[in-house]
Amino acid sequence: MAQKETVERILDAASVLFAERGYAETSLRTITTAAGVNLASVNYHFGSKKALIQAVFARTLDPFCQQLSENLNKLKGSDQVEALFRCLFSTLMETVAAKPGLNQAEQVIELQRFMRLLGMAYTQSQGHLRRFIVSQYGDLYRRFLNLLRDTLPGINPVDFYWQLYFLLGATVFTLSSIDSIQGIIEDNFSEHSGVERALELLIPTLSRMMQIPAVDSSTPAAD
Amino acid sequence: MAQKETVERILDAASVLFAERGYAETSLRTITTAAGVNLASVNYHFGSKKALIQAVFARTLDPFCQQLSENLNKLKGSDQVEALFRCLFSTLMETVAAKPGLNQAEQVIELQRFMRLLGMAYTQSQGHLRRFIVSQYGDLYRRFLNLLRDTLPGINPVDFYWQLYFLLGATVFTLSSIDSIQGIIEDNFSEHSGVERALELLIPTLSRMMQIPAVDSSTPAAD
DNA sequence: GTCTATAACGCGATAGAC
DNA sequence: GTCTATCGCGTTATAGAC
Structure with missing residues (x-):
């Protein structure tokens, strides 16, 4: 066997x-x-090597997306930005990180590994992989986006897109480097700072990011 | 010739x-x-190929860092978070994007190219490049960091580091993908949205990100 | 299904004529 | 300083014995 x-x-x-x-x-x-x-x-x-790359992705992304879809169903009715992010990240933790038999440090590594793979799918020239992800998981992505937009009724739709990418970058970049950031913090402050701390900081920060203060006068809104 | x-x-x-x-x-x-x-x-x-990679970097980073250093000198005394970010990004625009003879679209491409190179220096396994950057430009990086921290006197130093990485990710990721984000926006809203719009949105967003609202009760601060 | 052996190719780097 | 030619190596992918 x-x-x-x-x-x-x-x-x-x-x-x-x-x-x-x-x-x-x-x-x-x-x-x-x-x-x-x-x-x-x-x-x-x-x-082929390309097919292996896609298979690596599918093994993690399939259960994540299925679980996220279910968790979003339960959430229906709620209109909090933070609740949406919390749902996203808790799904991420329960499907990607919390595999049976892993202690917390190993879970961090698992999470980080997935975020690095995801980031590199866009950073490196892996067109086949981007196409694969969009075709397989694009529907759920759009669904999440619509839910998020609905929680911010007054937002300028163009600003929403920009903010969305700010948000995406902050998340992927941070969670990809989580162990080196932890290392820097421990070296400088002799204080452990785990993922749960990072996520507890990230969720309100992302929510704060999305709140546009007031419409800037210079660019009139499209009608 | x-x-x-x-x-x-x-x-x-x-x-x-x-x-x-x-x-x-x-x-x-x-x-x-x-x-x-x-x-x-x-x-x-x-x-060698490695030396070429470093030379590509130095050609852009040398003038940028020299100019940033000068611009930070002029800024001394000011203590606004936004002023620091504005200084950073205006230096970026004037040294990286605004090369003689480029129209605005070409300047965007120039900026994006540099941000992609910078992001990939960390994303891809180019250890020699990271070492090169840290050794050449680490002092200025630390100087900027100290200025930024000084504008946020009440901030928890550990939280500051996490926020810093959120910020870095949002910036590098967005400016690396600026043309594809512009493309999506133009396809969906038939509305042009330039870099200046993105930066005008990014600067207050980053400032908002850095403002920690209140210490969360659950995690007591280390003493 | 799994192995060894190797085909077919692209790579970085270099030697040596010009 | 620029060229051609080529070395030596690592790569993906495959053919064929087991």
């Missing part, structure tokens, strides 16, 4: 290595060696 | 291609072909 799990071994090794080095910088040789499987097995089981 | 500029031609082509595809994904063959110079000339003029 130590053999049947070849596919899982490859996925495990690949997600770790992709997150550490990026997609282009990680060779199939490195992955198969780390996984303790044969070099040829990636092409046998997945067909 | 069309020859002496080989070094410049290489730097121009390299910064465009690195920003588009990343460092690992861009070969010297691609760069030299785009630049219309010989394959061997990169190794002749720069010594």
